[in-house]
Amino acid sequence: MPMAPPPDFSSLSVADIARLSETDQLPPVERWNPTHCGDSEMRIARDGTWYHQDSPITRTAMVRAFSRILRREPDGAHVLVTPVEKLDIAVEDAAFVAVELKAEGEGRGSTLAFRLNTGDVVTASADHPLRFVERDDGPRPYLLVRGGLEALVARPLYYELAERALAGDDTPPGVWSAGAFFPLQPR
Incomplete structure (x- = not known):
């Protein structure tokens, strides 16, 4: 099932935004603990651009999908996690x-x-x-x-x-x- 595009921010009130953020259903990445599988060969640059093998990921829907399975580990490392795999992702500043x-x-x-x-x-x-x-x-x-x-x-x-x-x-x-x-x- 394709992910719905995000709403137009400029048309939302602050109350609308609060409701959206409260009802957003993210995957339960905090409950997934698969064995570490390696490196995703991905990184998030300081400006927020996502890269795979040093090529920018230009499809907004792909970046949004990956961002929803992003997790920060207790040691500060970032990983992409699913129920069956966990892959490192480099983050230059913030996710x-x-x-x-x-x-x-x-x-x-x-x-x-x-x-x-x-x-x-x-x-x-x-x-x-x-x-x-x-x-x-x-x-x-x-x-x-x-x-x-x-x-x-x-x-x-x-x-x-x-x-x-x-x-x-x-x-x-x-x-x-x-x-x-x-x-x-x-x-």
Whole structure:
């Protein structure tokens, strides 16, 4: 059965996005524990591009399908897992990239929803926190997606978050979403 394409993010309200993310039926990868079978010869580049044997995977549906069987192991490694096999996949930074932001409300009443490069949607919350890491090339914001898998928040979205944080009166500056506060200060 083919997977349905993701909905048009721009046409959704934040409430629609929250409902979609709650009802998304992902495979139970956390319950699958097959014997390790080797390397998938795949990698996810820092910009979110998926590669197989150094060739980009250009079919969006393929990337989306693979992303749904992606798991992060307790040692931090990433694998593609099915009930019968487990294959390593190299991840240069984060498994996903948050490429679009929709914000509703102000201050403590804000809700921030993100669309990922895979078409998935995630609302920042206590269960899906934002964190900020300082690197030599500047701050990098990350959003917890599921099971230790994170999305690097694209630079333009980081600027939107910083603008929201600086417009508020919180000390330290930060953003609110779904009742949770996320300071912009790196941890």
